[in-house]
Amino acid sequence: MSEEKSVSRRDFMNTAIWAIGGFISAAFAIPAIVYVIAPALQKNQLEEWVRLGSTDKVELGTPTLFKANIERQTGWIVNEEEISVYVLTENGRDYVAMSNICTHLGCRVRWISDQSQFFCPCHNAIFDEEGQVVSGPPPRPLDRYETKVENNQIFIKVG
Amino acid sequence: MTTRVGNWLDERVGWRKVWDAIFLRKIPKVNWLFTLGSASLFIALNQIFTGILLTIYYVPTPDHAYDSVQFITTQVPAGWLIRGLHHYGASAMVILVVLHMLRVIFYGAYKYPREVTWFSGVVLLLVTIGFGFTGYLLPWDQKAYWATTVGTSIAGTPPLIGDFILRIVRGGDELSAVTLARFFGVHVWVLPTILLLLTAFHMYLVIRIGISAIPKRGE
Numbered sequence: 192m193s194e195e196k197s198v199s200r201r202d203f204m205n206t207a208i209w210a211i212g213g214f215i216s217a218a219f220a221i222p223a224i225v226y227v228i229a230p231a232l233q234k235n236q237l238e239e240w241v242r243l244g245s246t247d248k249v250e251l252g253t254p255t256l257f258k259a260n261i262e263r264q265t266g267w268i269v270n271e272e273e274i275s276v277y278v279l280t281e282n283g284r285d286y287v288a289m290s291n292i293c294t295h296l297g298c299r300v301r302w303i304s305d306q307s308q309f310f311c312p313c314h315n316a317i318f319d320e321e322g323q324v325v326s327g328p329p330p331r332p333l334d335r336y337e338t339k340v341e342n343n344q345i346f347i348k349v350g
Numbered sequence: 351m352t353t354r355v356g357n358w359l360d361e362r363v364g365w366r367k368v369w370d371a372i373f374l375r376k377i378p379k380v381n382w383l384f385t386l387g388s389a390s391l392f393i394a395l396n397q398i399f400t401g402i403l404l405t406i407y408y409v410p411t412p413d414h415a416y417d418s419v420q421f422i423t424t425q426v427p428a429g430w431l432i433r434g435l436h437h438y439g440a441s442a443m444v445i446l447v448v449l450h451m452l453r454v455i456f457y458g459a460y461k462y463p464r465e466v467t468w469f470s471g472v473v474l475l476l477v478t479i480g481f482g483f484t485g486y487l488l489p490w491d492q493k494a495y496w497a498t499t500v501g502t503s504i505a506g507t508p509p510l511i512g513d514f515i516l517r518i519v520r521g522g523d524e525l526s527a528v529t530l531a532r533f534f535g536v537h538v539w540v541l542p543t544i545l546l547l548l549t550a551f552h553m554y555l556v557i558r559i560g561i562s563a564i565p566k567r568g569e
Contacts, residue, residue: 222428229429266421
């Protein structure tokens with residue numbers, strides 16, 4: 192027992208002050224970090240099905256342009272946003288919905304019916320009717336939405 | 351390791367002398383009332399820290415102020431905590447600063463050679479009240495709006511120049527976007543600058559002169 196190293200009052204106080212100080216600092220720092228990085232951790236949106244329109248409008252084998260309004264919440268601001276979607280069907284039963292946003296740098300592509308291809312004016316990128324890259328800088332095919340058809344209405348999942 | 355880095359730095363920066371002057375200075379036998387100044391300083395640091403964090407989400411315009419505050423409180427993780435610390439810290443700050451002042455008055459600590467410390471403290475009290483007044487408007491809710499309507503009206507009461515002062519404070523005849531923006535500017539730029547400079551000066555004097563002892567009977 193007498194071999195135990197004695198701790199002086201001064202050393203004890205010193206350690207206690209640093210410990211309490213460290214605890215208070217952590218109590219501030221941890222919530223602060225969570226608070227600052229929160230937007231990066233949250234999932235973008237709630238997913239929801241958005242109605243595009245009637246399947247009657249879609250020509251067989253030709254991408255058809257649909258526009259839909261979606262609500263997008265960023266922080267405390269809710270915006271109405273219009274999205275454009277090309278819908279393609281080869282057999283009238285299976286539908287593919289493609290975003291018109293170029294996968295290169297986010298310009299809007301458009302369907303050129305004479306040449307049967309999508310064209311992006313920013314860097315002359317070309318996609319075929321299924322959205323596969325034919326030429327130009329895009330790193331991947333056009334993004335697709337999940338689709339479903341109910342009562343002859345096409346829906347896409349936005350999220 | 352820590353000692354070696356400390357020595358290396360001390361040789362070049364001389365921090366140990368500063369550290370010792372601040373934390374190892376001699377003080378007379380005093381009581382807990384003498385911690386009120388340090389407590390005020392701690393809350394001031396709390397206000398600075400949480401205030402800076404709040405500006406990351408807060409927007410000082412009438413169409414976004416209220417919504418951004420609600421967003422902080424209900425949506426941002428720990429936002430309720432950061433805002434709560436700033437909100438309650440503001441009240442604690444005013445209370446502590448006043449108690450600190452009362453201790454200085456009752457112990458006669460404002461006397462020679464500490465008059466200038468006292469003067470800077472009086473201005474710091476006014477700055478604290480200024481923080482409270484300008485910060486109260488920022489959430490832009492009903493209470494904030496009407497409290498500031500009343501508060502600024504008081505600024506308009508002096509004869510002759512009252513109306514002019516009122517228009518300066520509000521940035522116009524009515525409480526508006528201009529009022530909110532200037533209250534925000536004063537709250538986050540003007541007052542903090544004064545607070546930091548004066549607090550540094552105040553503490554320099556406290557350290558340089560040393561704190562007063564509790565007065566004895568018959569002194």
